[in-house]
Amino acid sequence: MAKAPKANAVVGQSGGPTAVINASLVGVIEEANKHPEIENLYGARYAVVGMANDDFIDLKKLSADTLEQVADTPCSALGSSRDKPDEEYCAKILDVFKKRDIRYFFYIGGNDSANTAHIINIMAADTGYELRAFHIPKTVDNDLLVTDHCPGYGTAAKFEACALMGDDMDNRTLPGIKIDVIMGRHAGFLTAATALGKQRDDDGPHLVYVPERGVSLDKFLSDVEDVYKKLGRCVVAVSEGICDPDGVTWAEKLAKESETDSHGNIQLSGTGALADFLAGEAKTKLGAKRVRADTFGYLQRSFAGLRSEVDAREARWCGRHAVGYAMEDVSGSVAIKRLGNGPDYAVELFRTELINVAEKAKPMPDEFINAEGNGVTNAFIEYAMPLTGGLPKTGHLGNYPRV
């Protein structure tokens, strides 16, 4: 392995934000400060946009106070972008890298970002330009391959759990049917996390639907009716990516039906329309008196008042390790290996090839979803609980004997 060059480095934050993506950024900064091989560390403003347009800030001059404040703040302090750079775009980035003698490239993001790092790395090698490209995982969806879990997921999972703990208490207070639509178009990990706070047999969410299992609207309504008849109330968590057994999402299907009926062009994803539609169905078809629905929206990934300390710590480690790996290797993605679980929860980090992570997505494994396809298993709870860093306990008097 060639010696690490003495040159400049760039770091960027890509895609949708998470609560701990800044912890990874600060991990990169503090580790870069320790390596004299890295002369300047440039922060790319708005990810690939800044890299292509030579728009950077100097990250080696930040005070310790600023670093800690940034590390504790949700979302991407450098700004982000959803651009998926093509070859021409990547060539432009590489030109900027060459002009600035940037030979280290750290990219915090999902599978698209791993792919961008991979493409630029290959392009550099092809033109004989020494460049070390590293991907640092982040996503609330937890859908990256190789790694046990993704930084960003633990805090979002904690948010979902706390939200449903409260929502279930709300539904005990004023009983009825409550439907919550949760982020995650393809992976159900976030929707599954709504079940993490359940502490009693009759705690909600009583039904959990993830995109990995198709379900018909009729089956959905009949499940809800069963719980409602039994408990006099029912709390449901539904992924925004919920789909029919034939794999077509309800959002697509309903949008199409609405168009056919010429009710106008109803957008069902990223709006409150899916939740409102399901509430309407439950009201009319089940005759329930009190039906409510919420769409949690961006709060799930950016809420400033809650974080998993486990998640924040691991995110920072991943940033640090990327820099460490760059002293030894030319490319890679940082991954997490779980060494122990439950009270013995522990992890170590390792390097995997960019190509193993690039563009691929991981669905929920079968053993995390119950046979009926309307709930999660204990295996999922055991997997996800340590990532939240622990959840509050709730108390309720509904089951106390009457006098």
Added chain:
Amino acid sequence: MAKAPKANAVVGQSGGPTAVINASLVGVIEEANKHPEIENLYGARYAVVGMANDDFIDLKKLSADTLEQVADTPCSALGSSRDKPDEEYCAKILDVFKKRDIRYFFYIGGNDSANTAHIINIMAADTGYELRAFHIPKTVDNDLLVTDHCPGYGTAAKFEACALMGDDMDNRTLPGIKIDVIMGRHAGFLTAATALGKQRDDDGPHLVYVPERGVSLDKFLSDVEDVYKKLGRCVVAVSEGICDPDGVTWAEKLAKESETDSHGNIQLSGTGALADFLAGEAKTKLGAKRVRADTFGYLQRSFAGLRSEVDAREARWCGRHAVGYAMEDVSGSVAIKRLGNGPDYAVELFRTELINVAEKAKPMPDEFINAEGNGVTNAFIEYAMPLTGGLPKTGHLGNYPRV
């Protein structure tokens, strides 16, 4: 004043839940345990429903652990009801009280609950039945008269502030127009609280609309356009009760227009429809590329992961003081007086007459809303900040010099 009778007591939790209404319940329980005058303390299941149907649990037998767990849990551990009892309903309640020798009545709720306590108290006096009736304030809307602020508001205000701090960072990450629809049909205190987390001149929410000030859709869109042109992004907090200058809510107006246009019966309140409508308007009329909208829903009052310790402490005091007042007086509502503000924030509690609180609602005072009617004043920030118990600091690098 007559001596406090040796008899039984009932406590109920009414209306929509808050994060600290259980702290008030536990305050009542622990203080009742200290007074031998109160022989049994009955918890009314589902508020007036339990009182009318003789459905109670025994609250004197709960362990200290259970009490603390309940005190820390959002929503109403006894269950609630939205019933507004008429005279016949109240007579039924009074019959149950007489049957059980209940001579202390503690009711935690808003202005309707104060009214119920008032009516039952008068009814009892009219029939010569000695009854002491006390109201303990709770509401996320903060709209009760006499008291400086309501238990429940501080935690909900903290939620709004943390939500918008994160949402503003999200909007810095991926710039565009973001519209958040906030709870509060008549009072703007919750919507105003979204501004509490602002720490930099260009932090959002950049615009805040409360129901106390009418605004036209044109003025709203022109405000948004101004901010968007200046900053390249705009974060807006809108009350669900936002109304036209003529006082008609946008929800009503739009529902009516939709009916007229025979697009079907769109329900705009308590759904995502108002947010989706506003996002559509901003997209088409302002030509903005990225427009998103969220409706925060029930998370605002029931989220289990966040609380203001100031709020929880005061809620518990209010519960305790109600029992203390009942040893001295025949009726009343507990109110909070602010003794010092800022770092010297302190309160004391006092008793006011039920009639002063019953059925009346308090809007945001004029001095809390800016002249343009699209933001809050420093006076509001100074009023509301101490109630949150403090907010996290955020860090961002967007304003750092380029290299």
